Amino acid sequence: MSLEIVLAIIVTSIATYSSRFLGTVTSEKIDENSKIYRWFNCLAYSTLAALISRVLIFPNGDLIDTSYLMRVVVIISAILIFYITKRNLVYPTVFSAIILAIISNYFG
Amino acid sequence: MINFKIFLKGLFSIKSFDSPAIALGASFIAIGALLKNIGFTIQESIFSSFLIYALPGSLVLAESMIISASLLNIFLAVWLVNARLYPMTVSLMTLVISKNQPRWKYYLSCHFVAVSSWLIMRSNYKKIEKKYRIDFWIGIGTATWLIAIFSTIIGFFSAEYLNKDMMIGLAIVNPIYFLCAMIGVMKSKSVSFAIILGAVLGPTFYYISPEWCILIGGIIAGTIAFFIGERNVT
Numbered sequence: 001m002s003l004e005i006v007l008a009i010i011v012t013s014i015a016t017y018s019s020r021f022l023g024t025v026t027s028e029k030i031d032e033n034s035k036i037y038r039w040f041n042c043l044a045y046s047t048l049a050a051l052i053s054r055v056l057i058f059p060n061g062d063l064i065d066t067s068y069l070m071r072v073v074v075i076i077s078a079i080l081i082f083y084i085t086k087r088n089l090v091y092p093t094v095f096s097a098i099i100l101a102i103i104s105n106y107f108g
Numbered sequence: 109m110i111n112f113k114i115f116l117k118g119l120f121s122i123k124s125f126d127s128p129a130i131a132l133g134a135s136f137i138a139i140g141a142l143l144k145n146i147g148f149t150i151q152e153s154i155f156s157s158f159l160i161y162a163l164p165g166s167l168v169l170a171e172s173m174i175i176s177a178s179l180l181n182i183f184l185a186v187w188l189v190n191a192r193l194y195p196m197t198v199s200l201m202t203l204v205i206s207k208n209q210p211r212w213k214y215y216l217s218c219h220f221v222a223v224s225s226w227l228i229m230r231s232n233y234k235k236i237e238k239k240y241r242i243d244f245w246i247g248i249g250t251a252t253w254l255i256a257i258f259s260t261i262i263g264f265f266s267a268e269y270l271n272k273d274m275m276i277g278l279a280i281v282n283p284i285y286f287l288c289a290m291i292g293v294m295k296s297k298s299v300s301f302a303i304i305l306g307a308v309l310g311p312t313f314y315y316i317s318p319e320w321c322i323l324i325g326g327i328i329a330g331t332i333a334f335f336i337g338e339r340n341v342t
Contacts, residue, residue, distance in 0.1 A: 006155070007179060012166075024201050042299070042334040046327075078288065093281055
């Protein structure tokens with residue numbers, strides 16, 4: 001294994017674990033019926049939603065090669081399928097992967 | 109030490125038809141292929157998913173390796189993108205911690221906090237007595253973590269068979285799955301506002317700071333949602 005890559009992985013894992021560790025330390029002092037817990041709960045959902053929408057609107061990785069319009073079409077279709085299939089999570093997910101791959105192949 | 113029956117219950121709770129494990133697996137297949145394409149060996153790829161186990165962090169690592177970023181830059185970029193794990197851990201571990209269990213279980217198993225495992229735990233924890241929730245959580249975490257590692261291996265070895273369009277298809281699986289999952293959990297006023305405001309403010313702050321947008325957008329959105337929820341309660 002290359003030393004440079006191993007060091008980068010270790011640094012990445014420390015940066016990631018630090019948030020998990022601090023979260024656990026904080027949890028030891030919090031009651032699940034307290035206001036502060038409810039605030040943290042809201043923060044958990046909001047930061048997650050912020051991350052997901054950022055990935056869809058300003059992607060990194062392979063999604064960079066898809067246009068904004070392609071992603072909007074896939075997102076709206078996936079949400080419609082989610083509701084049509086009575087909130088099933090598999091159908092919109094599989095559909096979005098297939099449709100985006102096809103659109104990207106023909107229009108990308 | 110660990111209630112094995114409860115552990116197994118957690119381990120097998122990922123096998124439902126619409127389990128987040130599907131999105132997790134697809135994403136780590138893409139990560140495995142990406143790591144191979146940027147020059148990682150199979151050992152380095154496994155080591156990466158084993159130790160990091162967070163998709164955005166792995167993506168930042170891959171991008172940082174491409175541009176030969178310094179270790180300090182990698183640390184800061186990963187810390188910022190994964191700081192969301194802090195409130196996620198607090199909101200999960202508070203439900204799990206019991207005085208009857210040893211603390212090492214919490215500090216070891218917090219490594220399993222990720223979107224997929226978090227969602228599975230959040231939708232199942234009420235079925236488990238508080239004293240045993242940690243064993244249930246370790247079961248869920250072990251299962252999702254192993255899926256991530258094995259999917260990385262699959263992705264690494266199938267990299268040459270995955271063309272650009274297939275990689276794009278795999279890359280959309282994770283955000284779409286969790287977008288729908290987020291819509292699905294919008295049942296209370298505070299959670300609904302937290303999700304909607306977070307989805308709007310996160311990308312909005314991208315124009316001010318791409319690195320800080322998730323954290324700033326998330327904190328402002330979550331705080332507003334909290335006050336809306338509290339006003340509703342009183």
